[in-house]
Amino acid sequence: MVTLRAESWLTGLAVCAALAVMLCATATLAQQGMAPGAAQSGAPPNGAMHLPPGAPGARPATEAPFEMVDPKVFRVCGDPHNLPFSNTEGEGFENKVADLFAKDLGKTIAYAWYPSAPGFVRNTLGVYKCDIIMSMPQGNDLVQVTNPYYRTTYALIFLPGHGFDGVDTLTDPRLKDKRIGVVAGTPPATNMVLDGLMDKAKPYPLVVDTRYDSSGAAMMKDLAAGAIDAGVLWGPLAGWFAKHAGVPVTVVPLLKEKNGPPLSYRIGMGVRFSDQNWKRQLNGMIRAKQSEINAVLAQYGVPLLDESDRLIVPASSGR
Numbered sequence: 001m002v003t004l005r006a007e008s009w010l011t012g013l014a015v016c017a018a019l020a021v022m023l024c025a026t027a028t029l030a031q032q033g034m035a036p037g038a039a040q041s042g043a044p045p046n047g048a049m050h051l052p053p054g055a056p057g058a059r060p061a062t063e064a065p066f067e068m069v070d071p072k073v074f075r076v077c078g079d080p081h082n083l084p085f086s087n088t089e090g091e092g093f094e095n096k097v098a099d100l101f102a103k104d105l106g107k108t109i110a111y112a113w114y115p116s117a118p119g120f121v122r123n124t125l126g127v128y129k130c131d132i133i134m135s136m137p138q139g140n141d142l143v144q145v146t147n148p149y150y151r152t153t154y155a156l157i158f159l160p161g162h163g164f165d166g167v168d169t170l171t172d173p174r175l176k177d178k179r180i181g182v183v184a185g186t187p188p189a190t191n192m193v194l195d196g197l198m199d200k201a202k203p204y205p206l207v208v209d210t211r212y213d214s215s216g217a218a219m220m221k222d223l224a225a226g227a228i229d230a231g232v233l234w235g236p237l238a239g240w241f242a243k244h245a246g247v248p249v250t251v252v253p254l255l256k257e258k259n260g261p262p263l264s265y266r267i268g269m270g271v272r273f274s275d276q277n278w279k280r281q282l283n284g285m286i287r288a289k290q291s292e293i294n295a296v297l298a299q300y301g302v303p304l305l306d307e308s309d310r311l312i313v314p315a316s317s318g319r
Contacts, residue, residue: 053187068128070277073110074102077124077132077270080113084209084240084300085135088113093236093300094134096148097293101285115210125272132282143270147283149293151305152235153264154188155243156252159221164230169256170195181219181231188232191260203229217242223249239301253303253311264305 076098078086086092088111090099102109112129114120121142124130136145149304158164167174170191177200182189184203192198206217216237222228224247235253242249254263269286271279285304286293294312297304304312 001123012220013263067272067275067278069131069275070107072107074098074107075129076109076111077120077130077133077191078111078113079116079120079210082116084236084302093302097297098132098134100289100292100296101282102223104285104289114283117207117209121270124254125270131271131274131275131278135267136270140266140270144273144275144279146279147286148266148268149290150297150302151264151266151307152303153253153255153305153309154186154232154302155235155238156232156254157220158230158252159223160248160250162229165250167230168252168254170197170232170254171257171259174229178229179227180188181222181228183219183233184214186232186234187261187263188254191257191263192232194259215250220245220249235303236297238301239303243301249302251303253305257311264309 054073065180076094078094080086080088081165083092084095090096098109110130112124114124120131125133125143133143136143138145138148156167156170158167164174170188175195175197178197179200179202180192180197181202181204182192189198189203192201204219205213206215208215216233217234219228219231220241223231224245232254238251242251242253257263294304306312
């Protein structure tokens with residue numbers, strides 16, 4: 001979808017882990033397609049996932065000897081149709097956080113729109129059409145990333161009362177031989193390979209045209225219709241689509257996984273490498289407004305974690 005800026009970057013981690021498995025076992029494990037859907041993915045963090053961190057694209061220009069941040073306009077690089085992250089109507093949580101920052105800075109707000117796809121950074125921040133990408137996973141090398149303003153994880157989704165109540169890890173035997181949806185190439189796909197859950201798994205594409213498609217929405221629709229028994233989605237996507245599923249959906253953050261790559265990630269904001277003062281200013285605002293930011297994210301069902309993997313905001317259950 002990261003939307004998947006966040007998830008594409010995370011894909012690199014999944015690929016490394018899957019390769020290790022292939023070397024140690026046999027060549028029977030099929031590699032999920034690389035993207036990302038990082039960041040979501042992003043993070044991001046498909047479903048998240050904005051322009052895939054790690055997707056093809058040149059680094060933003062770094063040779064400028066001075067910063068070129070607009071002093072009067074808070075210029076955001078955004079996806080025009082990628083809820084729960086952003087859209088042209090200003091309905092995403094990235095829109096709300098951007099509004100919060102723009103107001104505090106006394107700036108008007110403007111967007112440079114581009115779909116979450118390879119080339120997002122190159123065609124927005126990299127050519128100075130905007131000054132900030134609202135969600136970028138820490139560790140992304142396409143941009144300079146601020147301090148994180150939230151930390152979240154992938155989540156298991158299922159319908160209550162269908163035999164999965166109480167399941168909180170992919171190693172639970174109740175998931176064996178079940179039809180589980182997963183976005184191809186994301187970190188939990190590797191976990192599912194290692195846990196023997198891929199035989200009946202249903203893959204969803206990591207990179208889609210967000211103007212028309214959403215892997216998160218497709219997975220939730222299949223879950224509600226009984227086409228899959230459970231699914232694994234990037235936390236912000238799981239919480240959002242559960243809230244809009246039309247049926248009760250249980251969202252369980254995956255905090256106990258021992259196999260495969262990490263499933264929890266820190267998400268900051270992306271700026272040009274030359275914009276050091278801008279980054280410091282944003283870091284100060286993140287510190288000062290963290291409680292307000294958390295309140296915005298909670299409204300969208302994002303499962304927020306502290307550094308000890310404890311939930312700050314309970315994961316949502318759709319109704």
